[in-house]
Amino acid sequence: MAGATAPLLGLQKKSLREQALAALRAAITSGELEPGRHLVETELSEMLQISRGTLREALRQLEQEGLLSAGPRGRLSVRHLDAKEIRDIYSVRAALESLAARTLCELPDRQHVIGSLRSAIEAMAAAEQSSLQDRVESDLEFHRTLCRLTGNETLLHSWESLEGSIRMSIMFAGQDKGVMNMSVDRHYDIVAAIETGDASLARNTIREHMETAAANLVA
Amino acid sequence: MAGATAPLLGLQKKSLREQALAALRAAITSGELEPGRHLVETELSEMLQISRGTLREALRQLEQEGLLSAGPRGRLSVRHLDAKEIRDIYSVRAALESLAARTLCELPDRQHVIGSLRSAIEAMAAAEQSSLQDRVESDLEFHRTLCRLTGNETLLHSWESLEGSIRMSIMFAGQDKGVMNMSVDRHYDIVAAIETGDASLARNTIREHMETAAANLVA
DNA sequence: TACACTCGATCTGTTAACAGTCGATGGTAC
DNA sequence: GTACCATCGACTGTTAACAGATCGAGTGTA
Structure with missing residues (x-):
């Protein structure tokens, strides 16, 4: 974490628990807390300048998001992903986003949706340099938007529960591999498929996108 | 909760937090804590005979499972599902179980899988009276098994995160409607489809099963 | 040297108490 | 009667401290 003594948690209006949650999530998905790293509650609470009780609430949530794994006697460590787990995560991700695409295809009026998705892609293009x-942020934002636009809160929530694992997958692969997965063109293909309203085309496009991404990550 | 003064949490070896989690989940999905019910931490901690700190860790987890919804200033209440939300939940469930079925279809040797699934259906049949x-338990156990057999831990975890919501959906509908969704025959169809190895047949069978179930629940 | 035992350090599980905030209640001025 | 204000009660946010368990170092003995 950035500077053990600094007041890592700023002066926002959110609760300390939420701030700690965000700080820990960032530390893990950025690699600052590396996979396999053992987490000691007293250390973390000192770093974050919060009490253990408050910290533990945040840790429970991270545990359920799959960023932490519990060892014997409640010892927590940063989850380590192997190649199979990354493929598995992307399989589930593909299933969720396929549902999103199919749902959007079935909307009678998709113009607003198409517009929002195009905006998200433009943000990606703007971040290309x-x-x-x-770039990862704008990429994930596109996919999150895809889920959000369905209006299916459960779908969005499930996707967001997976988001931490997705980020870890990307981080695991490292810079060189992560780059290839964020081609703007591929995302236009997805939007184009949704625009046609062809659900199976959209689904296949998503699935190919995800399979390619997963394959690149574990290569 | 059963008898406010009784030591609801037994003498198991699990942590108090886990016991509280299980007890609360059961209370919610059984309707003992009805949808919309406002939860007061001090009340619950007294009922469960645990401290607020421990209780709060369990509440965070239930919140993320979608059994509780947070109001202003952190006030928690039992989530209330409307018809759309139930349909949404079942859409996501269908997507996950379709992935499970497809994954199982792609296994080179499915005999062991088929056997396990048949056993699960037999358990359902045995519970028919x-x-x-x-009956709900054995039904859910079949579907959980479907996900577990894939060996995809992320898939299983996502499904289990949805399980509470599924239970609430069934409870919401009440006895009369819930009954129709647990036909043994329909489940044999799913297994048969997996046995043929035809992924799209399996997917369609699951999806029809889920659509029927959701339609019955909200009828 | 090998083995067993004790002591101590380390961490998590759990609890009780304090603090701040929002809303309701009741009283008072106009 | 109404509007405003003070006070009180009810909850959540947060913290520090206690308890119990496990692991390892170090010591004593055969």
Whole structure:
């Protein structure tokens, strides 16, 4: 974490628990807390300048998001993903986003949806020369938008529960591999498929996109 | 909860937090804590005979499972599902179980899988004259098995995150409607489809099963 | 040297108490 | 009667401290 003594948690209005949650999530998905790293509650609470009780609530949530794995006696460590797990995560991700695409295809009026998705892609294009971090953000934002636009809160929530694992997968692969998965063109293909309203085309496009991405990550 | 003064949490070896989690989940999905019911931490901690700190960790998890919804200032209440939400939940469920079925179809040797699934259906058949509670349990156990057999831990975890919502959906509908969704025959169809190895047949069978179930629940 | 035992450090599980905030209640001025 | 204000009660947010368990170092003995 950035500077053990600094007040890592800023002066926002959210609860300390939420701030801790965000800080820990960022630390894990950025690799600052590397996979396999053992987490000690007293250390973390000191770093984050919050009490253990508050910290533990945040840890429970991270555990359920799959960013932490519990060892014997409640010892928590940063989850380590192997190639199979990454493929598995992307399989589930593909299933969820396929559902999203299919749902959007079935909407009678998709113009608004298409517009929103195109905007998201433009944001990706604008970030093409930025840091990897920014590019990943805009990429994930596109896919999150895909789920959000369905209006299916459960779908969005399930996807977001997976988001941390997705980020870890990308981080696991490292810079060189992560780059290839964020082609703007491929995302236009997805939007184009949705625009036609052809659900199986949209589904196949998503699935291919995900299979390619997963394959690149574990290569 | 059963008898406010009784030591609801037995003498198991699991942590108090896990016991509380299980007890609350059961109370919610059984309707003992009815949808919309406002939850007060001090009340619950007294009922469960645990401290608020421990209780709060369990509440965070239930919140993320979608059994509780947060109101202003962190006030929690039992989530209330409307018809659309039930349909949405079953859409996601269908997507996940379709992935499970497809994954199983792609296994080179499915005999062991088929055997396990048949056993699960036999358990359902054996429970046909039992209470609705038992029948729901055996039904969910079949579907959980479907996900577990894929060996995709992420898929199983996503499904289990949805399980509470599924139970609430069934409860919401009440006895009369819930009954129709647990036909043994329909489940044999699913297994038969997997046995043929025809992924799209399996997927369609699952999806029809889910659509029928959701339609019955909201009827 | 090998083995067993004790002591101590380390961490998690759990609890009780304090603090701040929002809403309701009741009283008072106009 | 109404509007405003003070006070009180009810909850959540947060914290520090206690308890119990496990692991390893170090010591004593055969």
